[in-house]
Amino acid sequence: MTDSPDSVRKAELHAYVDGLLDPERRRAVAAHIAAHPEAARRVAAYERQKKALRALLDPVLDEALPRALRPPGAMRRRLHLAWAAAAAVLLVAGGAIGWQLRGLTQDGALADSDVPRLAAVAHTVFAPQRRHPVEVAANEEAHLVAWLSKVIGAPLRAPHLADLGYALVGGRLLSAPEGPAAQFMYEDAKSRRITL
């Protein structure tokens, strides 16, 4: 490259191609390119390289995430439920309980799921119900858990939230795009409800 006083260093040709120059230097480099065919050829070549790499690799961004980057099978469904639980609890009870449940939601593959939203919808629909809030009441907890586990195809457990002041009301079967889902409802002494 020529070394005139206003010479453009080779690094600046790259920065020009990469859009990393401030406006003033950008104008100077553009002028340099216009006056130097060799610089213009370089810049054109670098730009073609960028275009090719992006055309080849950008489609990866649109691929569905492979199973390997999500939790496997039954584990995944349980985690989905756990994530829904955390979402519903956070929604209603605030951060303290959410913090306790954080261990259940360590897997980020859940974040592309609809489950938190569906759990929130289910909560909104059923939590205010006074006469029929649940399908199976807490006095049949063993039956409830066995039934939901069977339908969902993974062992479930109604967590005990007594330490937090919440007693099990019961549960129900929900349908979600990915298949059956379960909802457990809890209530505290002031009749405030949370659902998992």
Add this chain to the structure above:
Amino acid sequence: MLFRMPDVRHLIVDQIPHLRRYARALVGDRQQADDLVQDCLERAWSRMHLWTVGTNIRAWLFTILHNLHLNDARKRRNAPGMIPLEPGPGDPPVRPTQEDGLEFRCMWRAFSTLPEPQRAAILLITLEEMSYEEAAAVLGIPVGTLMSRVHRGRERLRSLIRESGDETAGDPS
């Protein structure tokens, strides 16, 4: 602090496609690339507390990925009795459908012959549009070294394409 975790997770999840793209370009093989991303995510989840809020989570994640990749490469080299595989990419990671597909395939073949440090530098800048400072930080090298890798890589690529293009394009240079 209590409400920080879900946000961080979202930030991380947003980066998964980007990590996959970079890993795919770097190691070529799809499965191997996704394994690398998976390792990276596991490490990120378990070290989330080490990430400082407000700092660049992308750089943090890509740094983890890069270091894991280097470890993998080191292990492969040191494994006794194993044929040292050149982990460079083979086929184009995705099939180009555009009419300039041929040129792109050509470019990919040339690109895959570059030394890996040059490929990594070019990929971070080209695909992720990182600043030179950010890319240098991810790769753990000074900015000057990064610039020199980018320059040598792009120039090498240019000469390779020029050679192969002579027959068809009749480039006068």
